[in-house]
Amino acid sequence: MRHTWRWFGPVDKVTVRDAAQAGAQGIVSALHHIPTGEVWPVAEIEKRHAEIREGGLVWDVVESVPVSEDIKTRKGEWRAHIANWQETLRRLSASGIRTVCYNFMPVLDWTRTDLRWETRHGARAMRFDLPDFAAFDIHILKRPEAAADYPEWLADEAARRFAAMADDRITALGRNIGAGLPGSADGYSLDELLEKLRSYQGIDRETLRQNLVDFLSEVTPVAEEAGINICAHGDDPPWPLLGLPRILSTEADYAHMLAQVDSRASGVTLCTGSLGARPDNDLPSIATRFADRIHFVHLRNVTRETDTVPCSFFEDEHLEGGTDMVAVIAALLAEEARRREEGRADHAIPMRPDHGQDILDDLARGAQPGYPAIGRLKGLAELRGIERTLLHHRYGLV
Known part of the structure; x- marks a missing residue:
């Protein structure tokens, strides 16, 4: 190769x-x-x-x-x-x-x-946390009908996660998930992301x-x-x-x-x-x-x-x-x-x-x-x- x-x-x-x-x-x-x-x-x-x-x-x-x-x-x-x-x-x-x-x-x-999640030996790695993503979708982005896309146990866990989230974690989730292509200057605010989603109706x-x-x-x-x-x-x-x-x-x-x-x-x-x-x-x-x-x-x-x-x-x-x-x-x-x-x-x-x-x-x-x-x-x-x-x-x- x-x-x-x-x-x-x-x-x-x-x-x-x-x-x-x-x-x-x-x-x-x-x-x-x-x-x-x-x-x-x-x-x-x-x-x-x-x-x-x-x-x-x-x-x-x-x-x-x-x-x-x-x-x-x-x-x-x-x-x-x-x-x-x-x-x-x-x-x-x-x-x-x-x-x-x-x-x-x-x-x-x-x-x-997560873009720099700490691993077992102290390295930093990227991570996709499903309950945190659901919390973002339902409670931060507030996408209409989002809760219906998740099983009940996951929507409940997302609610618990969101209730315990500090403000800096909420901000980080929006920044991490709304980021554009790697290396680009593109990215979406919450309102811009909702508008992009509506374009796929x-x-x-x-x-x-x-x-x-x-x-x-x-x-x-x-x-x-x-x-x-x-x-x-x-x-x-x-x-x-x-x-x-x-x-x-x-x-x-x-x-x-x-x-x-x-x-x-x-x-x-x-x-x-x-x-x-x-x-x-x-x-x-x-x-x-x-x-x-x-x-x-x-x-x-x-x-x-x-x-x-x-x-x-x-x-x-x-x-x-x-x-x-x-x-x-x-x-x-x-x-x-x-x-x-x-x-x-x-x-x-x-x-x-x-x-x-x-x-x-x-x-x-x-x-x-x-x-x-x-x-x-x-x-x-x-x-x-x-x-x-x-x-x-x-x-x-x-």
Whole structure:
């Protein structure tokens, strides 16, 4: 696999040179400062390439070109936004980019109640606490009919949690849950979030699925022509939130998407952490089934506190948690070998150590939540060790 590292641009407290010293071979980045829906300017694309080259690496993957809410709902300026997304693909291709990640989560991207939760050994990790999330939905956001979306025991527990919450915890929940895409300046106040939720009235799961298929039907031919692989990131967490449907949460969801737009150019960002928050997602099996359409990989692990859907979970160390990381990596290496035999130019699958716990000097660095320097370095080293072992000429299993 090609070992990559997410970098949020010059504002990132972890530099490209840090990534190179950690063992990364390439960078995953995006132009977070360009408003969603607009075409990425050529000059800004080239500037980001130059910034990364100056640090000693190259820009391998774009994560992400955001898909606007207008596109997801097919309202407002959706036609112009699709045209702009297509043009951005062309410009990225002309600059040498061959892999573009995106997601189709409505309103919120990855969602956590805690961004720096203390683990058993003092590290800091991201966490999704289900009762706290329900307390936010019902009592802080005050979404109409929210209580009806939760079982009685959970609504009761949410009420108890809220009654005991200090003001600073209430503020933190609103900030954490309403945050925008990682690295972006976007975010929602409570009133803005309620307004965004109202824009999805009348859009159920089947409608949103069809909107994804329609979007891919329009952008995939451009990706094919441009020589770019576009790859959908799964829902995080992988279940409905705030009354909104989520449509890339299971193996069956991905199978539907890939069958409806059956082109190698439209594929999967395999995120073992997002899908791994559900006990019914078998990650090694998913990696094997969709191997030919996996264009980008996020390797991380979560520990579920219950085997229910939904559940509370936290971001564990890369080789802990519920996902068999050795089996996942073995499946990916087997696919790379198959691609090499076919002579495919995209035989090396870009992988990055996703998220990570704040450890050691990370605790004082204040980097983007989930993206510390040392925690990711540790994760990359562990994952690279598995890969080297599986490929060793004497002990190799693939």
